[in-house]
Amino acid sequence: MQRKLAAGNWKMNGARADLSMIDRLNTSHPSPDCDILLCPPAHLVSQAVAQAAKGTLKIGAQNCHSAETGAYTGDISAGMFAEIGASHVIVGHSERREGYGETDTDARAKATAAQAAGLIPIVCLGESLSQRDAGDALNVILTQLAGSVPADSEADTLVVAYEPIWAIGTGKIPTMDEIAEVHQALRANLIDALGQTGAAVPLLYGGSVKPANAAGIFALEHVNGALVGGASLTAQDFSPIIQALSDS
Numbered sequence: 001m002q003r004k005l006a007a008g009n010w011k012m013n014g015a016r017a018d019l020s021m022i023d024r025l026n027t028s029h030p031s032p033d034c035d036i037l038l039c040p041p042a043h044l045v046s047q048a049v050a051q052a053a054k055g056t057l058k059i060g061a062q063n064c065h066s067a068e069t070g071a072y073t074g075d076i077s078a079g080m081f082a083e084i085g086a087s088h089v090i091v092g093h094s095e096r097r098e099g100y101g102e103t104d105t106d107a108r109a110k111a112t113a114a115q116a117a118g119l120i121p122i123v124c125l126g127e128s129l130s131q132r133d134a135g136d137a138l139n140v141i142l143t144q145l146a147g148s149v150p151a152d153s154e155a156d157t158l159v160v161a162y163e164p165i166w167a168i169g170t171g172k173i174p175t176m177d178e179i180a181e182v183h184q185a186l187r188a189n190l191i192d193a194l195g196q197t198g199a200a201v202p203l204l205y206g207g208s209v210k211p212a213n214a215a216g217i218f219a220l221e222h223v224n225g226a227l228v229g230g231a232s233l234t235a236q237d238f239s240p241i242i243q244a245l246s247d248s
Ligand SMILES: O=C[C@H](O)COP(=O)(O)O
Pocket: 009, 163, 167, 168, 169, 170, 206, 207, 208, 209, 227, 228, 229, 230, 231
């Protein structure tokens, strides 16, 4: 059985004062098989960890370098995030792939470094609108999966997130059939690659998840949670998404 995960990605948003929502999230009590994760900007991770310590909320990072240490000005390694108490790190997000030219090889190197440091990588995959319109979505996604996931992953050391690029921050989402088709294909390919481990890896959907559409998405087979951007910025929006996942 897969664990459920409601993960919030604040991207380059949020200030110290916004960490007060952690107290509200920590008072929610999702089902025992459901984890809540918040990934604030790097400068807030340490304080977020301290603030979350009295509850079960986990804190993650949005990116890491694949090396342990070295002359990489401005970068932060997975081990450094682990040292300050992070539990997860997002890798291969389309905003890193598109904005910084990161490849599947980069995503896999970061995911491998994360696992070595004791962090759980959330490996992101997703097609552009033109790729979907051309009927190439599954091919693109499964190629990214094969190239980005470390071969020796375990069920509790890997999360995979399907995020269609055209759904991120747009208010548009795929049809339920389209999400189900992708998640079914991801599950089948993970089982092919990892055996029974692949059956237990949590699969998240991301892209314009809101309180109004969360329950429908979480009802789909092989959807074990969400990677939430805009709606994770306030407890008012994120809490009902967590509740919908917990109830699913
Ligand atoms: O990492 C989160 C995703 O990019 C989704 O962002 P969004 O919920 O604002 O569409």
